[in-house]
Amino acid sequence: MVGAGGDSAGGAGGDVNGGGAGGESSRGAGGVGAAGSPGTDLLALASAFDGLFIHDTCTGANPSQPDTCIHEQEHEESFSFAGEPGTTYEVTLRIRGLFEPTTVMGGEAPDPDNPYFKIDGTVSALDYSHWHIEVSEPAHTYWLNHYPQTSHTIYQEDFEVTLSIAAGASVAVRVIDGNDRQIDNAATGLDDRQQVIDGVTEGVLDGQVLRVDVIDVVEASAP
Numbered sequence: 001m002v003g004a005g006g007d008s009a010g011g012a013g014g015d016v017n018g019g020g021a022g023g024e025s026s027r028g029a030g031g032v033g034a035a036g037s038p039g040t041d042l043l044a045l046a047s048a049f050d051g052l053f054i055h056d057t058c059t060g061a062n063p064s065q066p067d068t069c070i071h072e073q074e075h076e077e078s079f080s081f082a083g084e085p086g087t088t089y090e091v092t093l094r095i096r097g098l099f100e101p102t103t104v105m106g107g108e109a110p111d112p113d114n115p116y117f118k119i120d121g122t123v124s125a126l127d128y129s130h131w132h133i134e135v136s137e138p139a140h141t142y143w144l145n146h147y148p149q150t151s152h153t154i155y156q157e158d159f160e161v162t163l164s165i166a167a168g169a170s171v172a173v174r175v176i177d178g179n180d181r182q183i184d185n186a187a188t189g190l191d192d193r194q195q196v197i198d199g200v201t202e203g204v205l206d207g208q209v210l211r212v213d214v215i216d217v218v219e220a221s222a223p
Contacts, residue, residue: 083167
């Protein structure tokens, strides 16, 4: 197993069954949370994040590079964040995933314990899948799989991150790849493959996966 991050406490994850052709994504019940009025459960505002799961499945074999597979080049879950107009929230998420590496130039790496998480910057390895969360207000892109160099490696990540999200902001959880091939977790004979995410995946999944759970939501302090 290639572990990119240590375990972090937090949101419970229901099992997700493996397999199935084509991209698979889901998110927690409730969709967009109710408006942030007095007495509102702030966690409900982030319900669209909670349990969000994207499985970038293999759609075909790639005989020229058997540790990779053919896949769809983009998957996305998008929603509008609710809340009290004029209010910004600090949303803490648990991120778990099985990802190939990409590289992001510039931007900020705010957590030295999780250097693969970056805020803003530009992807320089466009032909490797780049997993990210894009928020319209305050406008930031949160990259989840930045590494110093690309390789045919599957990294397992498990970390917490706090995003600033204004009421009414558009949010997109997305993976994009510049080509139709991805590193395949289900490939055999390699130390970094055949990985599972405890409490999330039931058995080995092909391709790559992302799971998001909500840890906390608070109103941001006034500047």
